[in-house]
Amino acid sequence: MTEILFKDINTPNLASIDVYEKTLDGYKALKKAFAMEPDEVVEMVKASGLRGRGGAGFPTGLKWSFLAKDVFPRYLACNADESEPGTCKDRELIMKNPHLLIEGMILCSYACRIETGYNYMRGEFWEYEPVMEKAMEEAYAKGYLGKNILGSGFNLDIHTHMGAGAYICGEESALLTSLEGYRGEPRLKPPFPAVEGLYGKPTIVNNVETLCALPYIVRNGAEAYAAIGTEKSKGTKLVSVSGHVNKPGNYEIPLGTPTIDLIEKYAGGIRNGNKLKAFIPGGSSVPMLPASQADVPYDYESLQAAGTMLGSGALIVMDDTTNVVVEALVLTHFYMHESCGKCTPCREGTRWMYQILSDIITRKGKPEQVELLNDICDNMAFKCFCPLGDAAVAPIVSSIQYFPEDYEDLIASLKSEQPVGTH
Amino acid sequence: MFAFTEASETRIVKILAKYPEERKVSALLPLLTLAQAQEGYITPEAMVDIGKRLDVSPAYVESVCTFYTMYYTKPVGKYVVKFCINISCHLNGCDNLLEYTEKKLGIKEGETTPDKKFTLLKEECLAACCEAPVMQVNNKYHVNMTPEKVDQILESYQ
Numbered sequence: 001m002t003e004i005l006f007k008d009i010n011t012p013n014l015a016s017i018d019v020y021e022k023t024l025d026g027y028k029a030l031k032k033a034f035a036m037e038p039d040e041v042v043e044m045v046k047a048s049g050l051r052g053r054g055g056a057g058f059p060t061g062l063k064w065s066f067l068a069k070d071v072f073p074r075y076l077a078c079n080a081d082e083s084e085p086g087t088c089k090d091r092e093l094i095m096k097n098p099h100l101l102i103e104g105m106i107l108c109s110y111a112c113r114i115e116t117g118y119n120y121m122r123g124e125f126w127e128y129e130p131v132m133e134k135a136m137e138e139a140y141a142k143g144y145l146g147k148n149i150l151g152s153g154f155n156l157d158i159h160t161h162m163g164a165g166a167y168i169c170g171e172e173s174a175l176l177t178s179l180e181g182y183r184g185e186p187r188l189k190p191p192f193p194a195v196e197g198l199y200g201k202p203t204i205v206n207n208v209e210t211l212c213a214l215p216y217i218v219r220n221g222a223e224a225y226a227a228i229g230t231e232k233s234k235g236t237k238l239v240s241v242s243g244h245v246n247k248p249g250n251y252e253i254p255l256g257t258p259t260i261d262l263i264e265k266y267a268g269g270i271r272n273g274n275k276l277k278a279f280i281p282g283g284s285s286v287p288m289l290p291a292s293q294a295d296v297p298y299d300y301e302s303l304q305a306a307g308t309m310l311g312s313g314a315l316i317v318m319d320d321t322t323n324v325v326v327e328a329l330v331l332t333h334f335y336m337h338e339s340c341g342k343c344t345p346c347r348e349g350t351r352w353m354y355q356i357l358s359d360i361i362t363r364k365g366k367p368e369q370v371e372l373l374n375d376i377c378d379n380m381a382f383k384c385f386c387p388l389g390d391a392a393v394a395p396i397v398s399s400i401q402y403f404p405e406d407y408e409d410l411i412a413s414l415k416s417e418q419p420v421g422t423h
Numbered sequence: 424m425f426a427f428t429e430a431s432e433t434r435i436v437k438i439l440a441k442y443p444e445e446r447k448v449s450a451l452l453p454l455l456t457l458a459q460a461q462e463g464y465i466t467p468e469a470m471v472d473i474g475k476r477l478d479v480s481p482a483y484v485e486s487v488c489t490f491y492t493m494y495y496t497k498p499v500g501k502y503v504v505k506f507c508i509n510i511s512c513h514l515n516g517c518d519n520l521l522e523y524t525e526k527k528l529g530i531k532e533g534e535t536t537p538d539k540k541f542t543l544l545k546e547e548c549l550a551a552c553c554e555a556p557v558m559q560v561n562n563k564y565h566v567n568m569t570p571e572k573v574d575q576i577l578e579s580y581q
Binding site for chain 1: 441443446448449450451452453455456477486487490491492493494508509510511513514515546547548549550551552553554555559562563564
């Protein structure tokens with residue numbers, strides 16, 4: 001088993017700097033990086049094939065190379081606003097191994113010539129703010145943060161910044177808007193953050209897991225990282241397996257591992273001896289797939305070819321007792337609640353879809369409403385201001401595509417009085 | 424009247440130092456969080472105070488405050504009990520747990536007990552999906568919840 005991000009993750013007191021240094025060669029990557037030119041580190045990360053682990057999967061080194069030339073100051077914003085339903089990997093990294101993230105933030109900042117970084121953590125991670133703060137204090141005390149780090153002449157300050165409950169702030173431009181003290185609404189792109197980001201300055205926004213992969217890459221070289229995974233999906237990925245499995249948990253896999261192995265071998269199979277019905281491979285914002293496709297390799301290209309996405313790496317598993325319309329309703333409630341209200345298709349569309357699904361669940365639905373749902377989805381997909389609108393249609397379109405019988409069951413049995421259980 | 428405590432004032436100096444001087448409005452969320460920690464909710468007076476410190480209007484403070492779900496603009500109970508109702512928790516029976524807790528506390532979701540001890544709320548995904556179902560009490564995580572654990576935990580918050 002290849003472990004990069006979760007290596008020795010359950011070591012007692014790994015969150016303390018001494019244990020981190022001793023167990024994981026912690027902060028050893030800094031010296032190696034400082035002996036290189038910043039641009040060489042960028043090239044190294046490009047060569048490693050590392051892609052953004054927050055959801056979009058954009059090549060990390062390439063993102064860094066888009067920074068506006070010679071414009072300073074530049075900023076780093078670590079995206080720790082983990083809130084994609086099904087995803088809980090960043091929380092485990094922060095809770096158990098905060099120094100890995102700090103080391104990753106230092107490496108990214110050095111490569112990108114950044115002297116100020118913010119770690120934007122979702123407000124609900126209130127318990128972990130002191131964990132992060134303590135780790136940062138230790139790093140300052142050892143001279144890994146602050147002025148002239150390890151005599152390199154490189155300066156870096158990082159700060160934690162807590163959100164306050166808004167899913168949309170995980171979208172990178174909304175995260176920056178929120179960090180500036182506004183309502184967390186997304187901005188029009190371009191300009192991309194690398195050109196005009198925080199306070200109008202060039203900014204890198206990277207996910208926690210992406211940054212946590214950097215110490216390994218710098219210590220062991222791009223080739224070592226690129227040797228793991230598939231031809232185009234390099235390295236390892238943390239996958240949060242949740243739902244109807246015996247051993248839900250965060251598992252680190254080499255990209256390209258069959259999805260069925262994640263369900264059967266890692267997560268101990270379906271609970272209660274039931275059968276797999278459907279799975280959402282990459283968090284609630286990607287289309288679900290039926291059990292018949294469970295052998296799809298878990299990597300960016302294979303999941304895309306199957307009509308879905310790897311997303312944030314959250315595998316949500318549903319057994320054959322599930323009516324997927326109910327779960328589509330749960331997710332639609334979420335998107336309705338989290339729509340920031342800035343653009344009409346998302347604000348109105350999510351609400352309308354929620355009303356229709358509620359009708360269907362309470363057996364007041366009409367057959368033509370399924371077609372209407374598809375029509376609304378068609379009018380939202382790629383027509384919203386930010387990806388939240390696209391995300392909202394994924395569970396609905398895919399559940400209609402693969403499980404029309406679940407809709408028909410609810411619509412055909414109009415006589416039955418018993419509503420299907422949901423909140 | 425609202426006034427930040429001395430301890431809060433010390434924190435505020437540290438918070439403001441994180442952001443460029445001309446961008447101090449970045450401190451808005453941290454200051455709202457601090458005010459709520461002190462008062463239990465964000466009072467109109469706190470919004471005026473924070474606005475003055477950051478050179479923005481109280482209306483602006485309110486517009487930001489009401490965007491984020493973690494801020495309360497009305498009084499809540501001493502303990503705010505939140506249940507995640509998103510998909511992984513739903514697949515693991517959060518509906519039954521919420522119903523159980525409503526009965527136990529004698530209130531509906533969104534309400535506060537008459538003795539002002541507990542407020543019960545639904546919450547969207549709390550990023551602890553592999554330990555579903557999940558409950559938070561005053562932002563502290565409680566995972567792998569069962570009715571028995573609800574009993575034990577609520578009794579510990581007295």
